[in-house]
Amino acid sequence: MPNRGPALLLLILAIASGVASLVYQIVWMRRLVLVFGSATLATSTVLAVFLGGLAVGAWLWGRVADRHAGRALTIYGLVETAIGLYALASPWAFRGMERVYLALYPGLESRPGWYAGVQFMLSALVILPPAALMGGTLPLLARRVTVGVDHVQGVAALYGWNTMGAAAGAALATYALLPWLGLTAAITTAATLNGLCAVAALALGAAGRTSERRAPEDLPFPPEVGVPRGQSVLLLVGFGLSGVAAMAYELVWARLLGLVMGSSVYAFGTLVVVLLAGLGLGSAIYARLRLEPAGHRLAFGVLQSMTGLGGVASLLIAPHLPFVLMSVFPLVRGAFGWQIAAQFLVAALVAFLPSLLMGAAFPAAVGSLGRSATSVGRSIGTAYVANTVGTVVGAFVAGFILIPGLGLRSTLVLGVAANLIGGMGVLVTAWSRRRWPLLAPALVALGVILVLPSWPREVFAIGAGFFAPMFANREGLARGVASLRLLYYRDGLNTTISVDEADGYLVYRSNGKTDASTYPRDMANQVLLGHVPMFLHPDPREVFVLGLGTGVTAAAIARHPVARIDIAELEPAAIAAARLFERANRRVLDDPRVRVLVGDGRNRLLGSPNRYDVMVSDASDIWIAGVGALFTREFYQTVADRLKPGGLMVQWLHTNCLAPPEFRLLVATFRAVFPRVAIWSSGVGDVFLVGSREPVPWVYDRLVNRIEATAGVRHDLQSIGIWHPAAMFAAFVIDDASVAHLVGPRPRVHTDDVPTLEFVTPRSLYVDTNAELEEIFRRIRGAPFPRIEGFDAERDLDAVATYLLGFAYASQGRSPQGVTYMERSVQMAPGRAPLWVGLGHRYRELGRRSDAETAFVRAVAVDPSDVQARLALAAFLLDEGQAARALDIAQAALRHEPDNAGVKDLVARARAAARR
Numbered sequence: 001m002p003n004r005g006p007a008l009l010l011l012i013l014a015i016a017s018g019v020a021s022l023v024y025q026i027v028w029m030r031r032l033v034l035v036f037g038s039a040t041l042a043t044s045t046v047l048a049v050f051l052g053g054l055a056v057g058a059w060l061w062g063r064v065a066d067r068h069a070g071r072a073l074t075i076y077g078l079v080e081t082a083i084g085l086y087a088l089a090s091p092w093a094f095r096g097m098e099r100v101y102l103a104l105y106p107g108l109e110s111r112p113g114w115y116a117g118v119q120f121m122l123s124a125l126v127i128l129p130p131a132a133l134m135g136g137t138l139p140l141l142a143r144r145v146t147v148g149v150d151h152v153q154g155v156a157a158l159y160g161w162n163t164m165g166a167a168a169g170a171a172l173a174t175y176a177l178l179p180w181l182g183l184t185a186a187i188t189t190a191a192t193l194n195g196l197c198a199v200a201a202l203a204l205g206a207a208g209r210t211s212e213r214r215a216p217e218d219l220p221f222p223p224e225v226g227v228p229r230g231q232s233v234l235l236l237v238g239f240g241l242s243g244v245a246a247m248a249y250e251l252v253w254a255r256l257l258g259l260v261m262g263s264s265v266y267a268f269g270t271l272v273v274v275l276l277a278g279l280g281l282g283s284a285i286y287a288r289l290r291l292e293p294a295g296h297r298l299a300f301g302v303l304q305s306m307t308g309l310g311g312v313a314s315l316l317i318a319p320h321l322p323f324v325l326m327s328v329f330p331l332v333r334g335a336f337g338w339q340i341a342a343q344f345l346v347a348a349l350v351a352f353l354p355s356l357l358m359g360a361a362f363p364a365a366v367g368s369l370g371r372s373a374t375s376v377g378r379s380i381g382t383a384y385v386a387n388t389v390g391t392v393v394g395a396f397v398a399g400f401i402l403i404p405g406l407g408l409r410s411t412l413v414l415g416v417a418a419n420l421i422g423g424m425g426v427l428v429t430a431w432s433r434r435r436w437p438l439l440a441p442a443l444v445a446l447g448v449i450l451v452l453p454s455w456p457r458e459v460f461a462i463g464a465g466f467f468a469p470m471f472a473n474r475e476g477l478a479r480g481v482a483s484l485r486l487l488y489y490r491d492g493l494n495t496t497i498s499v500d501e502a503d504g505y506l507v508y509r510s511n512g513k514t515d516a517s518t519y520p521r522d523m524a525n526q527v528l529l530g531h532v533p534m535f536l537h538p539d540p541r542e543v544f545v546l547g548l549g550t551g552v553t554a555a556a557i558a559r560h561p562v563a564r565i566d567i568a569e570l571e572p573a574a575i576a577a578a579r580l581f582e583r584a585n586r587r588v589l590d591d592p593r594v595r596v597l598v599g600d601g602r603n604r605l606l607g608s609p610n611r612y613d614v615m616v617s618d619a620s621d622i623w624i625a626g627v628g629a630l631f632t633r634e635f636y637q638t639v640a641d642r643l644k645p646g647g648l649m650v651q652w653l654h655t656n657c658l659a660p661p662e663f664r665l666l667v668a669t670f671r672a673v674f675p676r677v678a679i680w681s682s683g684v685g686d687v688f689l690v691g692s693r694e695p696v697p698w699v700y701d702r703l704v705n706r707i708e709a710t711a712g713v714r715h716d717l718q719s720i721g722i723w724h725p726a727a728m729f730a731a732f733v734i735d736d737a738s739v740a741h742l743v744g745p746r747p748r749v750h751t752d753d754v755p756t757l758e759f760v761t762p763r764s765l766y767v768d769t770n771a772e773l774e775e776i777f778r779r780i781r782g783a784p785f786p787r788i789e790g791f792d793a794e795r796d797l798d799a800v801a802t803y804l805l806g807f808a809y810a811s812q813g814r815s816p817q818g819v820t821y822m823e824r825s826v827q828m829a830p831g832r833a834p835l836w837v838g839l840g841h842r843y844r845e846l847g848r849r850s851d852a853e854t855a856f857v858r859a860v861a862v863d864p865s866d867v868q869a870r871l872a873l874a875a876f877l878l879d880e881g882q883a884a885r886a887l888d889i890a891q892a893a894l895r896h897e898p899d900n901a902g903v904k905d906l907v908a909r910a911r912a913a914a915r916r
Contacts, residue, residue, distance in 0.1 A: 009204065010141055011161045013197050017080065017137045018165025019172065020190040020197075022276070024087060024134070025050055026173045027183045027190075028127060031090075034629055034752055035098050036119050037600025044399050045116065048392045049123040050131050055388035057135020062381030064136070065143035076140035077201030079133050084194030086130045087187050093126045105607030138162060139380040152296065153287045155380060156363030160284030163359065167276035174269030174759075175340075182754030231429050232369060235297060236386040238422030239365045242304060243390025245422075246358055248398040248415030249311060250275060252408045253351050255511075258625075259496060260321045261343050262465035263511045264762040265625040270343045275355045282359025296367030297426055298438070303361045304423025305441040310354035311416040312445045312452075315409070317349050319455050322464035324349065326477045329468045336763045362387070368426075394418075400493065404573070407491045409455050416445060458484040461498040463512025469766050488580055492573030499580050506581060508550050510571070515620055516549040518584050523552065524720040524812065525652070525682040526618075528731055530556025531716065532680060532688075533614045533648045535703050535728070536696060540613040544568070544642070546601040546630070547618040551578040551585035557616075558588050559712045565594045566610070568601035602629060605638050615639055616650045622666070623657065623765060628758030631666055633749050636673035646696060649674055651689040655773050657764045662757055663773060668747030671739060678786055679733040679777075682720075683812040684770050687733070700725070700791035721811025723804045726797060729785050730808035730817075738780045799829035803838060815845050826855075833863035837872045844876065852876060860889070867893045867900060874906055883913035 032046045061079070065072045086093075101122055108115040141162075142155050169190075177186035254271055261267045291299060325346055332338035365383045394415075402411040420442045427438060458481045464471065471477040487506070488499040498509045507517040516522055530553040534540050541563045545554055548569040557565055569575065575596060578589060588594055597604055601619075617639075619630045629635060631651075639649050651670055655663065667689065671677050674691025681687045704725045707713050722728050734742070750757050785793065797805065806821030822839040829835060840855030856876055859869035870893035877886035887910035893903045 009200060010144060011157070013076075013201060014138075014141055014158050014162040015165035015168070016193045016197050017134075017141075018162040018167075019169035020083070020193040021134045021137075022166040022169030022272075023173045023177065023186050023190040024083075024130065026170065026178070027186050028090070028094075030178075030183060030755075031094050032123060032127070033626070034634075035094075035101055035603070035606065036123075037603030044395050045119050046123050046127065047395055049120065049127045051388050051391055051395075053124075053128040053131020054135035055385045056128070057132035058139055058384035059135075059381035060132065061136025062139035062378050062384075065139045066378050069143055071205065072140050072143040073201050074205035076137060076144075077198045077205060079136050079140065080194045080198040080201060083130055083133045084191040084198065086133070087191040087194065090126070090130070090187060091184065097122050097126050102607055106609060108607075135384070138384075142380055152363050152367035153290065155366050156283050156287035156289075156360075159362055160280045160282070160287060160359065162280070163276055163283060164280030167273050167280060170269060170272045170276060174265065174273070179756060179759035182751075184753050231297065231426075234425050234429060235300065235365060235368045236382070238300065238304060238426045239361070239383060239386045240390035240393075241418040241422035242307070242358065242361055243387040243392075244394035244397070245307070245311070245390075245415040245418040247391045247394030248402065248411050248418070249314070249351070249354060251395070251398050251403065252412045252415070253314070253347075255403070255408055255491065255496065256318055256321070256350065256460070257343075257347055258511045259460040259463070260325060260465055260512075261346060262463070262513065262762070262765065263495070263624050264765070265758055266340060266762055267343060267465075268625055270340065271347045271351060274344065274347045274351050278352045278355025279359035279362075282356040282361075283363055284359075285356075286360040286363045291367060293368055296364050297429070300361060300364040300368050301423045301425075301427035302438055302441070303357050303364055304419050304426070305438070305445070307354050307357040307361070308416045308419035308423065309441040309445045310357055311412060311419060312448045313353065314350040315412055315416075315452060316448070318409075318412075319459050321346050321349065322459055322462070322477060323474050325464055326468060326471060326474045330473060333469070333766050339766075403491050404493050408496075413449055416449065420445060456481070457489045457498075458486060460496065461486060461489055461500065461509060461512055463509060463514065466513045466765070488577050490573040490576065492571045494571045495573075497571060497573040497577045499577050506550075506584075508577060508581070510574075510620060511624075513621070513624070516552070518550070518552075518581065520720070520811075521683050521686075521813070523584070525686040525688075526550065526552035527556050527716050527720050528680070528682045528728075529553045529616060529618060529650065529652055529688055531559075531713065532690060532728075532731070533616065533650050534560045534562075535706055536690065536698060537614055537648050538646065538696075538699075538702070540648075542566075542610075542612045542614075542644075544605075544610075544612045544615040545618065546616065547620070548574050548578055548596065549618060550581040551588045552581065553616065553618055554594060555585040555588040556716055557614075558586075558591050558594065559710055559716060560706070561710070562593060565591070566597055566612075567594065568597045568599065568604050570598075570600055572598050602635055602638065605642050608642070611642055611644050612647060613644050614648045614650070615643060616652075618652050621654045621657070621761075622662075622757050623761040625758065628750075628755050629752065631669065631750055631757055632752050632755070633669050633672055634752045636670060640673050640693060643693075646694055647692065648696060649689075649691045651691070653687045653689070654685060655687050655770060656685045657767060657769060658761060658773070659764045659767065659769050660772050660776060662761055662764070663769075664743050665748060665750055666757065667739060668743040669750040671736075671743060671747075672749045676736055677739050678735050679739060680731045681733050681777075681812070682731055684774060684814070687773075698786055698788040698791075700788050700796070703728070703788075722808050724801045724808075726785075726791070726801050727804045727808035729788075730805055730812060730814075732784070732786055733777050734781055735783070735786050738782050741780050742776070799825045799832065799835065802828060803835050806842075807838060810842050810845070815842050818842055819846065826858075831862050833859040833866040833869045836862065837866075837869050840872060840876070849880070853880075865896060867897050867903065870896075871903060871906060874910065878906070878910050878913060883910055883916075886910040887914050 029046055033043060064075065068075060104118055108118055138159060142158050173186055177189060254268055257267045257271055325342060328342045332342045366379045369379045369382060398411050402414060424442060462480055462484055464477055471480055485501045486498060487501055490497050495511050500507050505518045508515050516526060534557060540560065543557050543562055543565045545565065545567045548567050554565055554567055617630060620627050622628055622631055670689050670691055674693060676695055677689055677691040679687060679689055707725050802821050803825035806818040806825065809821065810818030819842050822842055826835045826839055836855045836859035840852045843852035843855055853876060856873035859866065860873055863869060870889050874886045874890040890903060890907045890910050894907055897903055
């Protein structure tokens with residue numbers, strides 16, 4: 001290598017260039033996903049274009065570097081300048097691309113082939129030029145670094161440090177730039193790095209330090225070492241298969257870590273950092289070897305076989321990852337920094353060793369091509385193209401065919417096979433009997449695969465990372481896994497969908513996280529999410545629902561006489577899962593008015609000209625990677641553009657892990673587009689915002705009529721504890737005046753450019769924030785009802801309606817509010833025993849046992865013939881250990897209804913207790 005000062009500067013340039021490149025890749029991927037959607041097809045297309053651009057750049061600039069060796073560093077400086085300038089101009093390029101896409105979208109909606117082609121071409125227009133420039137940085141720098149030394153050592157060192165710089169860029173973008181500064185600031189930061197690299201490179205080139213020393217004694221091997229064409233082809237095929245395997249591994253590992261740790265942006269960011277750090281370190285370690293081309297080929301074959309063995313190791317480790325996480329969870333639960341450390345540990349267990357070996361394979365491949373330092377650029381470009389072709393093929397084959405068709409485990413096994421085939425193909429050309437031990441890694445890998453049992457799917461479906469506080473430790477997780485009864489499990493295109501059964505209830509999970517279920521609390525949320533906007537809107541005819549889930553929300557909407565219900569669902573596997581909920585959703589997918597649109601919901605709304613009366617966003621929790629794009633001002637503006645005049649937007653939120661500052665930010669963002677907003681809640685932890693751009697008043701007569709006259713609506717409401725039209729407003733929390741007070745006079749809003757929520761909310765994943773939010777609601781709550789035309793509380797809330805309003809509150813888990821209304825009801829009608837009985841039950845729930853006994857006694861006193869009152873009092877006394885009193889009261893009830901089975905059972909239990 002050249003003297004130490006310039007050599008160190010060149011390595012610093014490689015690191016800085018790597019940092020900037022990864023920042024660009026992450027930011028531009030997010031920019032394009034906002035337009036094309038987050039479906040696997042869109043993200044794979046963007047990734048293919050980016051990688052393809054890098055390969056094209058490496059191939060072209062590698063030849064330029066060899067032809068203009070003396071000016072390679074100066075050319076590098078100009079390339080860095082061009083990258084930085086393009087990056088600064090990229091926001092305008094992306095906006096122009098979006099306009100073209102939106103103009104073409106209406107004609108592409110029903111043509112998936114053309115749709116994918118247009119996405120590819122538009123991505124290529126904006127991504128290919130800078131990617132091709134970035135692809136040239138390595139061969140241009142390598143041409144300077146390899147002057148006077150073994151070119152493979154120089155390439156290995158340079159590639160290693162460049163890739164470790166990329167790891168640093170991934171960490172910088174994930175943990176600092178995007179959460180706190182945003183996409184534009186991240187681009188500016190990376191462009192500044194490009195500028196600094198350019199200045200340093202141009203200064204170094206101008207100082208005359210770019211001339212090569214060509215003294216033969218400085219070259220460790222002859223200037224040109226020929227390699228038979230057949231061996232080169234086998235080598236390049238093997239390196240291509242290595243790319244196939246690498247992408248299969250990365251996709252599988254990303255999905256596994258999402259299942260184990262929760263699908264936050266940090267789970268994926270952690271994996272990227274681990275992978276890149278392993279690649280860089282592996283290459284840097286390989287830089288210490290001095291081999292001839294035949295030795296590099298032998299090393300490449302061995303490295304491929306060992307990488308396959310590393311893939312097998314990840315197969316063995318994967319089912320144990322949830323237990324590893326739970327082993328350290330008690331230590332890391334209270335500190336987000338330690339949680340990230342635990343994620344690094346889990347990611348490193350499956351990915352670090354294989355990525356280390358893959359990193360060493362790149363310089364081994366370059367060295368195997370047998371050229372000298374004078375053609376190092378060409379060697380890098382050729383190897384890069386072969387590997388990238390494999391990577392692109394691997395991304396599409398693994399993502400679209402293998403994972404949804406065969407599952408994660410089989411895809412990982414086929415990745416191992418690709419490594420072994422590539423390695424053996426190269427080793428066979430250098431075979432001799434003395435080298436048979438080199439087969440050992442491949443033979444061991446094959447043997448383990450043949451005897452390895454299938455994965456226990458319950459381990460991944462249970463969502464260890466999300467439910468870690470409930471499991472608490474390894475033993476708790478083991479009990480949960482043992483009790484899980486899976487009915488459906490599918491590794492889909494975008495996520496893993498599962499359905500399990502517990503205590504007679506069905507649970508729908510996405511990547512292990514429960515998104516919906518038939519438990520009463522979840523049913524209340526899903527039912528109200530569908531019915532509330534249908535009651536409020538004067539004449540809802542066309543409805544859009546983002547997220548299928550169990551289909552219960554769509555089924556609630558379908559109760560009403562609408563003309564069309566469009567449901568956008570990202571994951572195709574979710575449709576089959578929803579079929580398992582047909583008892584709850586009443587086969588809503590077979591309703592001719594329902595159309596399931598498979599794909600990204602935001603992308604669908606952005607391009608489609610369809611307009612709706614009501615739109616419901618039932619997306620997953622905001623801390624899930626990618627979901628934050630459904631909570632930005634730009635998304636809500638898109639929704640507003642698709643609403644008809646007087647249209648309603650409903651946004652569901654899960655508040656269990658949503659801290660008050662983030663909740664205010666989210667509500668302020670919604671309100672910035674929909675100024676007429678009210679907050680509703682089906683129960684503690686579930687909130688939905690109902691917003692519009694113009695006032696849409698409640699009309700009481702219309703509400704009553706729709707409940708009474710629309711088939712099935714009354715049944716839906718009664719199933720969740722709502723037995724009176726006015727009782728529906730137990731779910732009402734605050735109106736727009738109180739919302740204005742909640743967010744403040746000049747609130748900040750959440751934008752596509754600064755996607756804070758997606759990065760901040762995972763920090764509260766293990767913090768129960770419900771109590772704080774409930775207290776905030778209590779403090780700012782105004783009137784118990786929104787403004788309702790034709791409703792007079794004094795007139796319409798008689799004793800029974802008041803009681804049923806309290807019952808609805810209690811059914812939501814808000815018994816203190818419920819008791820307030822129930823107490824008012826018995827004051828209004830003190831002679832009605834059923835009201836006293838209901839009040840007594842609520843007192844019992846709150847632990848107010850003396851008050852409960854008083855209420856039950858009062859019920860019997862006001863109507864001694866009421867058997868239910870006597871039953872309630874007797875059951876209460878029996879639980880209190882007063883068996884004799886309980887027996888007397890139960891026997892009195894039996895005299896009134898001698899055939900009542902419940903009374904008979906209570907008498908028997910009381911008699912048995914009295915004898916003891």
